[in-house]
Amino acid sequence: MKKAIFLAALMLAATPALAQSGDNLEIIHHPNYDKSVFMPFSPAIKVKSGKMLWLAGGTALPVYHDHPHKREQVLQYLSNDLEAQVRRTMDGIMETLKAAGASPKDVVHVFIFRTRPRIGDIGRSSAVVNSYFAPYKHKPATTNMAVLELGEPEQLVEIQVVAMVDN
Amino acid sequence: MKKAIFLAALMLAATPALAQSGDNLEIIHHPNYDKSVFMPFSPAIKVKSGKMLWLAGGTALPVYHDHPHKREQVLQYLSNDLEAQVRRTMDGIMETLKAAGASPKDVVHVFIFRTRPRIGDIGRSSAVVNSYFAPYKHKPATTNMAVLELGEPEQLVEIQVVAMVDN
Amino acid sequence: MKKAIFLAALMLAATPALAQSGDNLEIIHHPNYDKSVFMPFSPAIKVKSGKMLWLAGGTALPVYHDHPHKREQVLQYLSNDLEAQVRRTMDGIMETLKAAGASPKDVVHVFIFRTRPRIGDIGRSSAVVNSYFAPYKHKPATTNMAVLELGEPEQLVEIQVVAMVDN
Numbered sequence: 001m002k003k004a005i006f007l008a009a010l011m012l013a014a015t016p017a018l019a020q021s022g023d024n025l026e027i028i029h030h031p032n033y034d035k036s037v038f039m040p041f042s043p044a045i046k047v048k049s050g051k052m053l054w055l056a057g058g059t060a061l062p063v064y065h066d067h068p069h070k071r072e073q074v075l076q077y078l079s080n081d082l083e084a085q086v087r088r089t090m091d092g093i094m095e096t097l098k099a100a101g102a103s104p105k106d107v108v109h110v111f112i113f114r115t116r117p118r119i120g121d122i123g124r125s126s127a128v129v130n131s132y133f134a135p136y137k138h139k140p141a142t143t144n145m146a147v148l149e150l151g152e153p154e155q156l157v158e159i160q161v162v163a164m165v166d167n
Numbered sequence: 168m169k170k171a172i173f174l175a176a177l178m179l180a181a182t183p184a185l186a187q188s189g190d191n192l193e194i195i196h197h198p199n200y201d202k203s204v205f206m207p208f209s210p211a212i213k214v215k216s217g218k219m220l221w222l223a224g225g226t227a228l229p230v231y232h233d234h235p236h237k238r239e240q241v242l243q244y245l246s247n248d249l250e251a252q253v254r255r256t257m258d259g260i261m262e263t264l265k266a267a268g269a270s271p272k273d274v275v276h277v278f279i280f281r282t283r284p285r286i287g288d289i290g291r292s293s294a295v296v297n298s299y300f301a302p303y304k305h306k307p308a309t310t311n312m313a314v315l316e317l318g319e320p321e322q323l324v325e326i327q328v329v330a331m332v333d334n
Numbered sequence: 335m336k337k338a339i340f341l342a343a344l345m346l347a348a349t350p351a352l353a354q355s356g357d358n359l360e361i362i363h364h365p366n367y368d369k370s371v372f373m374p375f376s377p378a379i380k381v382k383s384g385k386m387l388w389l390a391g392g393t394a395l396p397v398y399h400d401h402p403h404k405r406e407q408v409l410q411y412l413s414n415d416l417e418a419q420v421r422r423t424m425d426g427i428m429e430t431l432k433a434a435g436a437s438p439k440d441v442v443h444v445f446i447f448r449t450r451p452r453i454g455d456i457g458r459s460s461a462v463v464n465s466y467f468a469p470y471k472h473k474p475a476t477t478n479m480a481v482l483e484l485g486e487p488e489q490l491v492e493i494q495v496v497a498m499v500d501n
Contacts, residue, residue: 028387028434030397037398044430046499047386052214053195054276054329057310063197064204068290096210100195109388113312117483123402143391143494145447146483149284149313160310162388165213219381220362221443221496224477230364231371235457263377267362280479316451316480327477332380 020137022106024050024164027139040126041142045108050164053100057113057160059151060088063096069152078154082114082121085156086128093161094132102165105136109143111160117146125157187304189273191217191331194306207293208309212275217331220267224280224327226318227255230263236319245321249281249288252323253295260328261299269332272303276310278327284313292324354471356440358384358498361473374464375476379442384498387434391447391494393485394422397430403486412488416448416455419490420462427495428466436499439470443477445494451480459491 021027028044060077061069077088097104112125122144133139140161150158188194195211227244228236244255264270279292289311300306307328317325355361362378394411395403411422431438446459456478467473474495484492 028430030429030433034398038401039398040401041390043397044387044389044434046434047388052219052275052386053211054214054308055211056208056276056308057312063210064201064206067205067207067293068287095197096195099197100211100213108386109390111310113310115482120402122485126401141388141390143445143447143492144485145391145481145492147312147314147481148282151289151311158310158312219386219442220378221381221475222378223375223443223475224479230377231368231373234372234374234460235454262364263362266364267378267380278477280477314479314481315449318456318478325477325479 020105021045022050022103022138022164024048024106024166025108040130040139042139043141045141047108047164050106050166053097053102053106053163053165055093055096055161055163057111057158058089058093058096059155059158060085063092074152074154078152078156080154080156082156083124083128086125086159089157089159090129090132093159097161097163100163100165102163103136104133105138106163106165107133107138107140107161108164109141109162112142112144113150113158113160114144114146115148115150115156121146129159187272189217189270189305189331191215191273191333192275207297207306209306210308212308214275214331217273217333220264220269220273220330220332222260222263222328222330224278224325225256225260225263226322226325227252230259241319241321245319245323247321247323249323250291250295253292253326256324256326257296257299260326264328264330267330267332269330270303271300272305273330273332274300274305274307274328275331276308276329279309279311280317280325280327281311281313282315282317282323288313296326354439356437356472356498358382358440358500359442374460374473376473377475379475381442381498384440384500387431387436387440387497387499389427389430389495389497391445391492392423392427392430393489393492394419397426408486408488412486412490414488414490416490417458417462420459420493423491423493424463424466427493431495431497434497434499436497437470438467439472440497440499441467441472441474441495442498443475443496446476446478447484447492447494448478448480449482449484449490455480463493
């Protein structure tokens with residue numbers, strides 16, 4: 001199952017694609033690095049140009065949601081399914097990027113904050129996040145961890161993104 | 168009580184104010200977003216100009232404090248009161264911003280790291296943080312979570328800020 | 335023991351050194367701050383020039399490692415020794431900085447995420463991290479905390495760095 005996700009990601013990455021990491025970005029690799037190793041993220045990204053775009057931490061709630069959080073929204077959107085929450089979170093981030101004129105290929109760094117970690121969750125969350133960048137053959141620099149609690153006990157993931165947009 | 172804090176924040180935001188988000192920043196909103204929803208933070212901020220200012224994580228201890236931490240300082244400043252710790256932390260951040268020639272309205276992103284989370288703490292911490300920006304009608308992009316432990320077991324909050332200052 | 339680490343760090347900082355914080359950076363201090371206080375980090379750093387370099391969270395695993403993580407690599411590199419893991423992590427970060435043409439003195443901000451916190455771990459991790467910058471008399475802005483879990487239960491530290499490189 002996990003293998004299937006990774007294979008799917010690899011296949012996506014292998015499909016002929018015109019798009020790739022945005023023109024404002026330079027992917028940094030170590031000299032003579034081992035290309036046989038599957039890396040779901042870039043070790044570092046250098047920003048060559050553009051304007052910085054800083055997103056608030058995104059969640060599986062709609063980007064615009066009431067504060068304090070409404071209990072019925074929490075129950076509706078924060079289902080006990082990590083991958084579903086990651087997908088909803090990334091959908092919201094994609095909307096925000098688009099609103100700013102940015103593309104997934106412009107993303108520099110992604111913080112993935114999870115809760116209630118289970119063995120394999122890092123790979124599961126990472127595979128869903130990466131699927132949003134794979135069509136652009138882009139791999140943001142990423143930092144992925146489990147924290148104690150996010151905005152609500154039911155919230156399984158929060159994702160915070162920095163991107164560069166054209167001048 | 169919680170409602171009172173939010174109402175106070177709303178009233179502050181509603182008072183006629185000349186000041187607003189700094190000239191270096193552009194607040195990003197989704198097209199046709201629901202303005203009836205109370206959002207204490209901006210979904211994203213685009214940096215148009217200026218120089219980046221990166222603050223160290225701030226705490227309720229004085230910005231300049233001994234290392235290793237002195238037990239008497241921990242007991243003096245890290246009282247078991249989240250809102251008091253957030254206020255002290257933000258006071259220190261305001262001092263540092265001022266030292267760099269930056270204003271609260273120049274803040275791009277705020278990480279709020281809490282510990283020992285209780286129901287409602289996200290709103291309580293957020294309300295205090297926002298009160299520092301409300302006079303400028305400014306809402307930084309924000310990411311708010313609970314981690315396992317900060318610098319000391321008594322530390323309830325750490326806040327890390329990125330801002331833009333004029334060239 | 336802890337004292338010895340701090341004394342060593344102080345001595346390093348006191349040795350005559352030609353190098354110091356990179357030309358792209360301006361260290362921000364409060365006016366009339368208390369210089370008698372030992373601060374292992376800068377309260378804030380202003381970026382004057384250069385291009386932003388954003389690293390992925392580094393771990394004690396080799397920078398290029400298989401995904402999903404291989405159990406034998408986890409056991410080989412993620413030994414139950416915080417300082418050893420911090421050292422390996424910083425070694426990897428130094429390699430990545432070098433690959434991007436950056437130096438330790440170009441580092442703006444360091445996030446240190448630890449797990450399984452013990453009293454004193456913040457100082458222990460901080461001392462090792464600082465030893466990489468001390469030869470340059472450089473102190474990045476730093477945020478240091480314990481989270482619930484990193485990529486593997488055995489992983490004790492993850493470090494995420496932002497630096498500026500020359501144009």
